[in-house]
Amino acid sequence: MGEHRFMKRAIELSREGVCGGHGFPFGTVIVKNDEIIGEGFNQVPSTNDPTAHAEVIAIRKAGARLETFDLSGCDLYVNGVPCCMCLGAILWSRVSRVFYALDMQACVDIGLPHEHLFKDFSRPLGERSIPFVAMPELNHEARAVYELWANSPDTIKP
Amino acid sequence: MGEHRFMKRAIELSREGVCGGHGFPFGTVIVKNDEIIGEGFNQVPSTNDPTAHAEVIAIRKAGARLETFDLSGCDLYVNGVPCCMCLGAILWSRVSRVFYALDMQACVDIGLPHEHLFKDFSRPLGERSIPFVAMPELNHEARAVYELWANSPDTIKP
Numbered sequence: 188m189g190e191h192r193f194m195k196r197a198i199e200l201s202r203e204g205v206c207g208g209h210g211f212p213f214g215t216v217i218v219k220n221d222e223i224i225g226e227g228f229n230q231v232p233s234t235n236d237p238t239a240h241a242e243v244i245a246i247r248k249a250g251a252r253l254e255t256f257d258l259s260g261c262d263l264y265v266n267g268v269p270c271c272m273c274l275g276a277i278l279w280s281r282v283s284r285v286f287y288a289l290d291m292q293a294c295v296d297i298g299l300p301h302e303h304l305f306k307d308f309s310r311p312l313g314e315r316s317i318p319f320v321a322m323p324e325l326n327h328e329a330r331a332v333y334e335l336w337a338n339s340p341d342t343i344k345p
Numbered sequence: 346m347g348e349h350r351f352m353k354r355a356i357e358l359s360r361e362g363v364c365g366g367h368g369f370p371f372g373t374v375i376v377k378n379d380e381i382i383g384e385g386f387n388q389v390p391s392t393n394d395p396t397a398h399a400e401v402i403a404i405r406k407a408g409a410r411l412e413t414f415d416l417s418g419c420d421l422y423v424n425g426v427p428c429c430m431c432l433g434a435i436l437w438s439r440v441s442r443v444f445y446a447l448d449m450q451a452c453v454d455i456g457l458p459h460e461h462l463f464k465d466f467s468r469p470l471g472e473r474s475i476p477f478v479a480m481p482e483l484n485h486e487a488r489a490v491y492e493l494w495a496n497s498p499d500t501i502k503p
Contacts, residue, residue: 191480191482191483194480194483194487195483195486198483198486198487198490201487201490202490202493205490205493205494205497205500206493208499208500210501211494211500211503212490212491212493212494212495231414231437231503232414232501234408234409235408235409235411235412235413235414236404236405236408236409236414237404237405237408237414237415237416237434237437237438237439238396238401238404238405238434238437238438239405243396243401246394246395246396247394247395247396247397250392250393250394250395251392251393251394253393254393255393256389256390256393256394256395257395258395266487266490267487267491268470268477270433270437271429271432271433271436271466272430272432272433272434272436272437273433274429274430274433274465274466275428275429275430275431275432275433275462276395276396276430277475278429278430278462278465278474278475279389279395279396279428279430279462280395280396281395282475283475283476284475284476284477284478285475285476285477285478286478286479286480287477287478287479287480288479288480288481288483288484288486288487289484289487289488289491290479293484293487293488293491294491296491297491297492297494297495298495298502299503300503304433304436304437305466307432307436308429308432308463308466308467309466309467312426316436317435317436317440317441317442317443318441318442318443319426319442319443319445320442320443320444320445321444321445321446321448322349322352322444322445322446323446324349325349325352325353325356325446326446326447326451328353328356328446329352329356329359329424329425329446329447329451330447330451332356332359332360332363332370332424333370333425333447333451333452333454333455334455335360335363335364335370336363336369336370336455337370337455337456339363341366342363342366342369343368343390344456345369345389345457345458
């Protein structure tokens with residue numbers, strides 16, 4: 188089971204972010220071997236960065252601290268269940284577990300679009316809420332770079 | 346329809362990222378009123394940042410340039426169809442359209458997990474590939490911050 192003190196710190200960060208005028212009400216800590224190795228609160232409006240969610244900031248700091256983009260063995264604590272972008276960041280980071288306090292309904296209750304945004308993910312490209320336009324005439328040029336990367340022994344693979 | 350020159354620049358960035366040893370084979374440009382206002386290539390391994398995808402970097406730069414977290418009216422060009430994290434970033438950024446060259450199968454062909462990672466998004470929390478652990482005993486404390494944010498006239502809403 189997760190540690191209350193880490194979730195309490197995540198909640199404290201969410202409060203710090205709101206009271207400091209930084210952004211939306213979210214705070215995250217990332218823990219490895221009982222130690223906090225990255226933390227953050229939402230800074231979307233204060234930094235004009237749509238990606239500056241608490242989880243993304245904490246993951247970025249944890250990677251820098253551990254000097255790896257593989258956070259296997261780390262736990263992530265967040266006051267509210269992560270949005271779709273942060274779920275993606277969590278999956279890429281390979282953190283081992285996610286602890287959360289408030290569920291998606293709590294986001295809906297305060298008017299945040301988290302639940303709504305998930306709907307696009309199970310839709311085909313052509314049915315998403317914004318247009319996805321294919322440019323297949325440039326496939327050949329684009330594929331050459333994919334293959335260059337895939338076939339080089341020097342490139343780091345995820 | 347999208348402009349070839351912008352997609353060609355996205356492909357060029359993907360090549361620059363691979364040849365410079367920065368990361369995985371992706372490049373992105375964001376365009377407003379026929380002008381590039383943000384661009385980037387993947388820098389995950391070179392910066393130890395799991396979130397440093399081309400789209401995220403370009404979105405961040407575009408927000409800084411336009412001094413807003415709302416990229417409505419912008420178009421995003423990327424050499425390959427975005428992953429789940431970047432789809433989330435795209436939705437939050439509110440770019441108006443996404444142009445891409447290579448489809449998801451091209452990612453599969455070079456061994457990237459993009460398609461696989463999407464599977465978690467239509468699963469309930471309890472069936473995801475990593476454990477999501479609820480800590481409802483801290484709901485009261487967490488909800489107080491949500492409500493503080495929601496009820497304050499001074500906080501910026503997304």
